[in-house]
Amino acid sequence: MSINHNLLVEVAVSGMFYGTPLVFASVGEVITERSGVLNLGVEGMMLMGAAAGSWASIHISGSNPWVLFCATIIGAAAAALVALLHAFLVVTLRVNQIVAGLALTIFAGGAGLSSFLANSWNLAAKPAPHQFQELSVFGWKNAPIIGPLLFHHNVMVYFSWIVVGATSWYLFRTRAGLHLRSVGESPHTADAMGLNVARIRYVNTMVGGALAGVGGVYFSLLIVPTWVDGMTQGRGWIALALVIFGFWRPGLAMIGAYLFGAFASLGLTLQARNVHISPDLLDALPYLMTIVVLIIVSNSGARKRLGAPAALGQPFIRDER
Amino acid sequence: MRSIAFERRTNTPKWLRIAVPMFGIAIALVLGAMLLAWTGHATTGTYRQILHRGFTDPGTFATTLVAATPLLFTGLTAAIAYRMGVFNIGGEGQLFIGAMFASFVGLGLGSAPTVVVVASMILAGAVGGSLWASIAAVLRDRFRCNEIITTLMLNYLAGILIQYLIFSSHSYWRELTGTGALFPQGRMLSERAQWPNPHIGGTPVPFGFIVGISFAVLIFVLLRSTRFGYRVRVIADAPAAAKYAGINARRTTFAVLALSGAMAGIGGASDVGDFRHTLDPKGLQQAGYGYTGIVVAALGRLNPIAVVFVAILMGGLNTAGLALQGPDFPAGLVGTLQGLLLFCTLGGEGLARYRIVIRRRAGSASRSAAPRSSSPRSAASPTEAPGLATGEVGG
């Protein structure tokens, strides 16, 4: 057996595979929350992305890469539209962000619009005709250790790395990022300095939604890959926990996502090696882990220094006196 | 060119409080119709069917009450907690655990008198639900964990737990004889442990529904007139003021979460006693009572009495959804409609707090120092003159 079939390598690789949708969703939520908008509707947005992506892969014809490209864009756009609804409610109408986010999940979630549309379009009938495949970058997929870890993923994994890098750069190195963060920290300051608080919040809520949608596409065209109602199985909520875990930083959120991916896939990896653990316990692991991690993060002193954007969840009203 | 601005209302007129939800419901129905038309379904036909199969067809109202019962409890669950700003989304899991506890008691006390069994099942359900909610309460209190995420994770865990009891183990709850030897299923309650259905006005009313109404009234009084309710109000409005008044926010939060969980737990007990007569993990998980309860509470504006009526409305929707499910009536339609209702009433409430003012803009470029011809003192064009302000927008 080659070193690439080492248990640790396999766990790491499947952690990356199953963690990638969480990377998209949690990085998207980091962007949204950095602008001061809490969007609890990640689960709903992911499912909308998954449904739209699945629809696109069936109805668009063309070469495999072209169809997948279109499906990803369409999935992202569908989720961004749902996010737009959230932005309208919380930014323009100043509805309580928690309530609006819950409403969004119920509206778009597994028993809502995503299911309605998918069933209207009959998406569950057959597996997606176009699916993402593993690449062998530079033909190095069999290189020891680094081969499976770095050069033998599907294109979405590589895309997620670009997203993480670009988001970090955007947030911390650009003017637009500075403005975005100022809106999340102190909207009244941003407003007085001539920034358009509402527009910045709208845009970044939609960007966050689009990324959640990409995470959804990953489910319907990669992990499952056909339509199942509620197929994201609460991953949207785990993405929300990962934002806290990652202290609102894209890089840390990615590490968290890979950890969860590893835990979630541990059962499959072990089963392949004939190690038998109760499947129910393994099902429970990601949820248990989320709680454990939340305890550790919420209770650590680090939270105070690297905490949430100061204006997270607060509506901005200029005329308030 | 015009600019639209929102102005905060200083007073919300009374008629708006009625008009806004009505307007919201109307908008939701219109949006739903548009969605139906877009996906190639009949619009008015679908609505008519929902009305018939959910409410007006002979005999359906009894089914609707059965469907409304768990929603009434999970609606109370959400309403109590949200009143204090504690976002318990764990109604789902708390209901599962309540059902698990209640069916345990119901199976064990099968030969006792019905009064004893029913009372014990209610108590067991309440204990189960509040224990499950207490986990989130402890995590929030001791470790400052966000209860939204913990209660949600606990929902999944509760689902896995009851599934394990029936499908992956030889537990007390599982039927191992008869068909149970072939297909995993829960043990049935004895006749005596099944809850009575008193007939009121010719319609059989689930006993759980009556229990639910009693709790709705109790909670209404509790929140309105007691010291406990007063504490909840102060904590919800101003935590610093609560501290200043020496109110123990930790203890009150704990009590509220436990009470909230107990409601969901009794909902689970009623599901077993009134309806399924067994612990049915798949059925419970598919029903999604906990999540619909959030819709119920929000539409009822967190008022326990209003929750009763909204629960009936939602119960009817669910009943129709189940009865009609098929190609013309895809799964997810009911959830979508519920979501739309929620959005539109929330949005309406948001709008009602503001007044939309449309101002006519003289010129677009603010930076370009657009000159105006009129003399400075009489220049009063950016006014909110009666003709320009749209004033009240109905929703």
Next chain:
Amino acid sequence: MNPESIDVLTAGTNLVPAVEMFGITKRFGDVVANDGVNFHACVGEVHALLGENGAGKSTLTNMLTGIYQPDAGEIRLYEKPLRLTSPRAAIAAGVGMVHQHFKLVPTFTVAENVVLGLSAEHRGVKFRRAAIERRVAELSERYQLAVDPAKKIWQLSVGERQRVELLKVLIREARILVLDEPTAVLTPQEADSLFVTLRSMADDGRTVIFISHKLYEVTAVSDRVTVLRDGRNIATVDTADCDQRSLAALMVGRDVQFDRRVGTHVRGDSEPVLIAANVDADGDDDRGALHAISLSLRAGEILGIAGVAGNGQRELGEVLGGIRRIRSGNIDVCGKQQTCGDPVAFAKSRVAYVPEDRLGTGLAPSLSIADNVALRSFRAAPFARPPFIRRRWLRSHTQELMSRYDVKAPGPETPIRKLSGGNIQKVLLAREFESDPLVLVVASPTRGLDVGAIENVRSLLVTAAERGTGIVLISEDLDEVRAMCDRIAVMYEGRIVGIVDGESADVNTLGLMMAGAT
């Protein structure tokens, strides 16, 4: 404050108009904040905008800075009519504002704050940290506004933060500067140095508009004064032609006299009602906020606690009011040791507390007046018949309190946040006085109130002292503590640096103590 230190220009030497506002009207719901206000300021002058709280000063300037739009009227800058529809438009037109509550992002560096939202010419995708820090350093040198551009705002003192605000305005090349009560958070000495800076900015051809309700500042620094009252402009006068007394008459519309009422009610031989001995306590950030605080208070005495905001006064108020725990030390009320951090026990020992944060701590804003009256005593009779609250009794009790303390509100069920600032404070004081306290701790009791309400609150406090209540008055308003208190303790960095006699305390000594000099 020493007016001599500033070279006061005679107004009228330079009459190029910079800001002209004609017939400005602004309403908020039913409240008319500005009613046909006219305001003119010239190039190169320091123009004070004087008025009581609620006179409409901030509203007027907020329309100049694009935060609000007037409902009627016209604004001209340098003789060009303009519509300032947003802060961005105002900045582009050369208007810069230093707000009373600083508009700074605490987690950002000075440089990041300075460039936030900077206009198009400076824009690039990337944020060039080094270049910006260099530019900020240059400017701060030129105007002697010393501040480290790489530091985070939360690490800076209040005075430094104000310098950042000035730098923000300068880097945007603002020709018109608006400052909203800029001295409210400064020591008298810091205020003097600010005035020198403002003067040099005016000499560079800028227009400085300076909002204040403090008469001595206005006479010290401005060339001309515009007085606002009840949303209308009353007069614009050359500062050289008037004195504090005539300005006060213009501002209030009648003669106001705050009598010093000191010493008459202290019973010299009485036992102290409150003794704090060596109290150490942590702030909200778990770092030490109070160090070795010792003080004593006799019946009928008013003890002032002065200091620049953020030097531990708030925490001291909370400790004495019973809501903050202490790390070490002792607090005795009438010889009985208290359990700190237990507000119920403090209330039982008849300690009343009026916190600085009225809406939010002292009162629950969305709850009714009646509910708020019950806040400290809802547990037992006559407020409750456990487990129920006696709602009907509470309503009539509240009604009675409201008429006794002259609270103007539609009824006892009105949410407290709908009341005016003065009425809110009356409800709070009424509730605390009703407990017949031995010790009354009040923090900034007159902040944000208009003159009528201030007089009212002060006379209520004096009445309480005359009845024998010992009062701890925490205030950043030096005039207030000097007028009201028998003794004044000055706090700096969590310590009491000294206690002086209220009668003989002068502003300069107090100012030096507030800056930490002993």
